[in-house]
Amino acid sequence: MGEAIKVDRKNRKIPVVPEMADRCYTCGTCGGGCPATGLVPGWDPRKAIRAIVFGMEQEVIDSKWPWVCTLCGRCQYQCPMGIQLMRTFRACRTARARDKVPGPIHKGTMMNLERGNNLGIPRDDFLFLLAELGVEMENDEEQPCPGFYVPVDKEGANIIVTINSKEPFGEPDDMKFWWRIFYAAKEDWTVSSVNWEGVNWGLFSGDDPSMKIQVARVIENARRLKAKTILYPE
Amino acid sequence: MVSIFDLLKEYIESGRIKLDKSKIHHTYTVHDPCNYVRKSQIAFGDNYGELSRWVAKQCIDESLYREMCEDYMNNFCCGAGGGAWAMPYDEERLAYGKVKADQIKDTGAEIVIAPCHNCRDQIMKGLPKVHDMGNYHETLYTWELVAKALVIEPWSQEEIDKAHAERDAQFERDGVELEEEE
Numbered sequence A: 001m002g003e004a005i006k007v008d009r010k011n012r013k014i015p016v017v018p019e020m021a022d023r024c025y026t027c028g029t030c031g032g033g034c035p036a037t038g039l040v041p042g043w044d045p046r047k048a049i050r051a052i053v054f055g056m057e058q059e060v061i062d063s064k065w066p067w068v069c070t071l072c073g074r075c076q077y078q079c080p081m082g083i084q085l086m087r088t089f090r091a092c093r094t095a096r097a098r099d100k101v102p103g104p105i106h107k108g109t110m111m112n113l114e115r116g117n118n119l120g121i122p123r124d125d126f127l128f129l130l131a132e133l134g135v136e137m138e139n140d141e142e143q144p145c146p147g148f149y150v151p152v153d154k155e156g157a158n159i160i161v162t163i164n165s166k167e168p169f170g171e172p173d174d175m176k177f178w179w180r181i182f183y184a185a186k187e188d189w190t191v192s193s194v195n196w197e198g199v200n201w202g203l204f205s206g207d208d209p210s211m212k213i214q215v216a217r218v219i220e221n222a223r224r225l226k227a228k229t230i231l232y233p234e
Numbered sequence B: 001m002v003s004i005f006d007l008l009k010e011y012i013e014s015g016r017i018k019l020d021k022s023k024i025h026h027t028y029t030v031h032d033p034c035n036y037v038r039k040s041q042i043a044f045g046d047n048y049g050e051l052s053r054w055v056a057k058q059c060i061d062e063s064l065y066r067e068m069c070e071d072y073m074n075n076f077c078c079g080a081g082g083g084a085w086a087m088p089y090d091e092e093r094l095a096y097g098k099v100k101a102d103q104i105k106d107t108g109a110e111i112v113i114a115p116c117h118n119c120r121d122q123i124m125k126g127l128p129k130v131h132d133m134g135n136y137h138e139t140l141y142t143w144e145l146v147a148k149a150l151v152i153e154p155w156s157q158e159e160i161d162k163a164h165a166e167r168d169a170q171f172e173r174d175g176v177e178l179e180e181e182e
Helices: A018-022 A045-053 A057-062 A074-078 A085-095 A105-115 A123-138 A166-170 A172-185 A201-205 A208-224 B004-014 B038-044 B049-057 B090-096 B098-107 B117-130 B142-149 B157-174
Strands: A159-161 A229-231 B028-030 B111-114 B138-141
Touching: A018 A045, A045 A057, A045 A085, A057 A085, A074 A085, A074 B038, A105 A201, A105 A208, A123 A166, A123 A172, A123 B157, A166 A172, A172 B004, A172 B142, A201 A208, A208 A229, B004 B049, B004 B142, B028 B049, B049 B142, B090 B098, B090 B117, B098 B117, B111 B117, B111 B142, B117 B138, B138 B142
Parallel strands: A159 A229, B028 B111, B111 B138
Antiparallel strands: none
16 A cells, blocks of 8 residues: 655645636546547646646656647636636646757747847848838739838837748748738738747746746837737737 | 737728639638637637638638538647647647548538638648648638738829838838849
8 A cells, every 4th residue: 555645735836726726526528628638648637637636746747748738728618617727737837947848939938038039030131021022012923012011110000010930931921911911901000120029939838927028029019119009910 | 909800800891901702712611729719718708710700701702611610619729739839749749630630621621721820830731741631732821811812902103102202211211222123
């Protein structure tokens, strides 16, 4: 016989309050409807919640589970006891040491804080690309947009739009979809020359301070340029 | 702050943009990104499930629409959410996406409309590599679909001249020099 598990309710990395996990009846609604069940041996949403309730949160934090889970929220939406599974699993991501965050999302977050976008695209390259693509749009054979250009740092525009850095980095023509719509609508719009990133990887890496800085930058750009509306096409 | 759906709705309803439904003749379905539907409902008490479908139906005739999930609040994640597209767990991400691939196959649709960068990449570049998706042949962003259906009326010479003057002043201010003018 093993020793009984003693649950330390005070010193915990993932706080166990009723909203988080304590009420779980282990019904399995979460795991039954989760496409990630079975993808990480030993884990599913129900087991992860039980592990956290029993004070084994470090095992969940160290496992791949909180990262293979896509935080889609389906389990939380269906949970009959109102347990905030999605929030709990994101808290597990937050509790992971930053140098152990898988993939580029933490490095990208740091790059964003340092250079204004996740991929470190320099300002001059960005502005030159926008200018070039604008000329291409004017002269496009299928859908010419004479008079089109990308208004940068224009004060008092109706709309300020963020950019997903993967587009200027690798799929620049994809930016033209929105631009054609703006052209047709004769929208008064603008893009900021700095901190234009729309992707918030701090949200996914569980890094709340960085996430808030990123959001604050989007708002700061809108205020600085006196834009009326923020369009956030993520 | 305005969502892409609210803005597109305003453009379409007010007549600021004109769409031609006769440009695309393929069957299509609409994917529900978790952030725009379920998580939006959880966080803000409202969601874009209906509006997302409405916008798509303004671009392609409704008779070609194939529903993927009647209960969009419980639709499945594409498998690449929460940053998974960028994470190193490709095998798990693609296995997760089988649910989405099966849903798409079951609709029989040729085009999937994905109103999210991440979902679009998973459905366009991830899932077709490993899963049978039936009639599927392409994924479009919602705004890409709108841009395709768009009827673009060129601006007047006066508007063009004004824009060129503003553009030139901006390039001068920012030190942008293009090799070839016009």
